[in-house]
Amino acid sequence: MSVETVNRGYVYSGTPTSDEAERYFRQCFGADRLMYNLHVAHLYAYLEKNGHTIGEKLPTFKEMGMPTVKEFKQVRVDDDGNKYLYEVDAFASNEAKQHFKKAMNLFNKDAFKGQFKKSALKRQKTLGIEPTFRDLKGMPKFHSRKNSKLSYTTFNQSDNIFIDENNVLHLPLAQKSKLSGVAIKLNTHRPLPKDGRIQNITITMDSQGRFAVTINVAFEMEIESIGIPTAECILGLDYSQANFFVDSEGKKANYPHYYRAMEERLATEQRKLSRMVQGSKRWERQRLVAVKLHTKVANQRKDWLHKKAYTLANRYDMVVVEDLDLRALGQTLKLAKNQQDNGFGNFRLYLKYKLEQQGKYFVKAPKSFASTQICSDCGVKNTALKGDISTREWTCTNCHEQHDRDHNAGLNLRNYGLRWIDEVLLAPSLVVA
Template structure:
C-alpha cells in the first residue's frame, strides 16, 4: 500500500448566480479568444513579410518578435479609452498564449509534410485560387466569436477558489473589475474527494449555450499495488468495428451505437434547420434542438464507456489493447462513421487511468504486432490476412486450427501481455539480483 498524489478532473453543469456574473464570464471568453487571435495575426504578418517556405517549421516567439501579453493588453482600448483586457481575469489572457504555443508545437511536428486542407485543394481545382501557408493543415487559425463552445481557465492562488456549503463555486476577478468575485451554482452530481484541493477551474459553454465547469483537484490516494506475482487475470482486447471489441475470452462488448440510433431523428431536425434563415430566431431555436440531440448522444456514449471501463478495471489485473491509429481509421470512407461513433480512443484513456488507480497494468501492443495474422495456437503467421479485413474467420495451414478473426487477435494480445510481464517487469529484477 502506497500513498500517491493524484490529479483528477470533475465536470459539473452550472448556472451563474447573477446576470453580472454571466456577463463577466463572457468577457473572459472574449479576452481568451482575442488574445489568441492577436498572436495569430502577428504570426501571419511575420510570415507574409519574411516569406514562408512550405515544409519549414514556424519561427519562435523571439525570432518573430512576438509582443508580450502585457504589450497586447496595452493596445486594446474601448470607446471610453479604458484598457478593457485588464478588467477580466489575467489567466484568461495568459492561457491563450500557452494554447497558441501548443498549436505551434503541434504544427512543427508535421510541418515537413506540407499538406494543405481538402477545402483549399478543392478551391484550387474549382476556382483556381492557389493555397497559401494559411491553408496548411495544423496551422494556427483565428478563433471565431460565433463558436458556441467558449471557455477560459483560472488558477487557484492562496485559496481564492472554493466551494461553499451551498454548492456555489467562488472564482476570483481582476483588480480593475467592478465585481469583487463571481459565483456559479454547481449541480454536483458527485462530490469531490475528501481532503482535495482545487488547482484550477475551466468555465465553458456547451453547444446549447449552457455553462459547464471543469474542476481539477489534487488529493492523496492510497494505491494498493497488486505485485508482479499477483498478475493472474489478463485480458486481451481486439478492436472490432461491429462489436466495439472482442476479448480473449470470446466475449463481445456489443456497443449500442447511440449515434446510429439517433441518426434518423437528427437528419430530420437538421433538414428543418437547413431551410431556415441563418441567424434568425427560428433558426436559433432549431439549432438548440439539434444541439440537444447531439449532446444526448455524447452523454450516452460517455456514460457507457465509463461503466464498461470501470467493470473491466475491477475484474482484471492487466488489460492489453492494440496501438491502433484511430485517426487513420477515422479518415476511411467505410469505417469513419462507426469509429467516430464508438469513441474507442476515449475508452482506452478511461481504462488506463482506472487500472492504474488500482495499481494494475494497462499495456499497448505496438503497431508492428500482427495480432490478427498470428495463429494463437502454434504461432505461425498467416500473411495472406495482411490488409484483408473482409475475412472474419480462417484456418491455420500449419496446425489446421479454425479461428474467429477477432477472438484469435484477443488471444494473441493476451499472450503478448504474458510475455510483457517477463520481458519488462521481471527482466530488470533478475538483472538486479
C-alpha cells in the same frame, strides 16, 4: 499499499449567481479566444512574409518575434480607450498562449509529412485554387466566435478559489475588474475528496447556454499494488468498427451506436433548421432542438464508455490495447463516421485511469506490432492481411489454424501483455538480483 497524490477532475453543472457574473464569464471566454487568435494572426503574418516551405517545422516564438501576452494586452483598447483585456482573469489570456504552443508542437511532430486537408485538395481539383500553408493538416487555425463550446481556465493561488457552505464556487477577479466578486452555484451531485486541494477550475458554456464547472483536485489516495498479474487476469482488446472491440476471450462489446440510432431524427430536425431564417426566433428554437439531440447522443455515449471501462477495470488486472492512430482513421471515407461515433479514444483514457487508481496496469502495444497479421498459435506472420480489412477470417499457412480476425488480434495483444511483464515489470528485479 502506497499513498500517492493524484489529480482528478470533477464536473458539475452550474448557474452564475448574477447577470454580472455570467457577463464576466462570457468576457473571459472572449479573451481566451481573442488571445489565441492574436497568436495565430502573428504566425500567419510571419509565414507569409518570410515564406514557408511545406514540410518544415514552425518557427519558435523567439524566431518570429512573437509579442508577449502583456504586449498584446497593451494594444487592445475599446472605443473609450480602455484596455479591456485587463478587466478579465489573467489566466484566460495566459492559458490561450499555452494552448497555442501546444498546437504548434503537435503540428511540428507531423510537419515533415506536408499533408494538406482533403477540403483543400478538393478545392484545388474543382476550382484550381492552390493550397497554402494554411491548408496543412494540424496547422493552428483561428477560433470562431460561433464555436459551440466556450471555456476558460483559472488557477488557485493563495486559496482565492473556494466553495462555501451553500455550494457556491467563488472565483478570482482581475485587479481592474469593476465587479466586487464573481461566483457560480454548483449542482454537487457527488462530493469532492476530503482534504483535497483545488488546483484549477475550468468554466465551460455549451451551445445551449448552460454552464459546467470542471474542478481539478489534488488529494492523497491509497493505492494497493496487485503485484504481477496472472495470465487469467490479462485481457487483450482489439478495436472493431462493428462491435467497438473484440477481446481475447472472444467477447464483443456490442456498442449501441447511439448516433446511428439518432441519425434519421437528427437529419429531419436539421433539415427544418436549414429552411428557416438564420437568427430568427423560430430558427433559434429549432437550433436548440437539434442541439439537444446531439447532446443526448454525447451523454449516452459517455455514460456507456464509463460503465464499460469500470466493468473491465474491476474484472482484470491488466488490459492491453493497440496504439491506433484514431485521427488518421477518422479521416477515411468509409470508417470515419463510425469511428467518431463510438469514442474509442476516450474509452482508452477512461480505462487507463480507472485501472491505475486500483494499482493495475494499462498497456499500449506499439503501432509496429502487427496484432492482426500474426497467428496467435504459432507466431507466423501473414503479410497478405496488411492493408486488407475485408478479410474477417483466415487460415494460417503454417499451423493451418483457422482464425477470426478480431479474436486473433485480441489474443496477440494478450500475449504481448505477458511479454511486457517479463520485459518491463520483472526485468528491473532481475537486474537488481
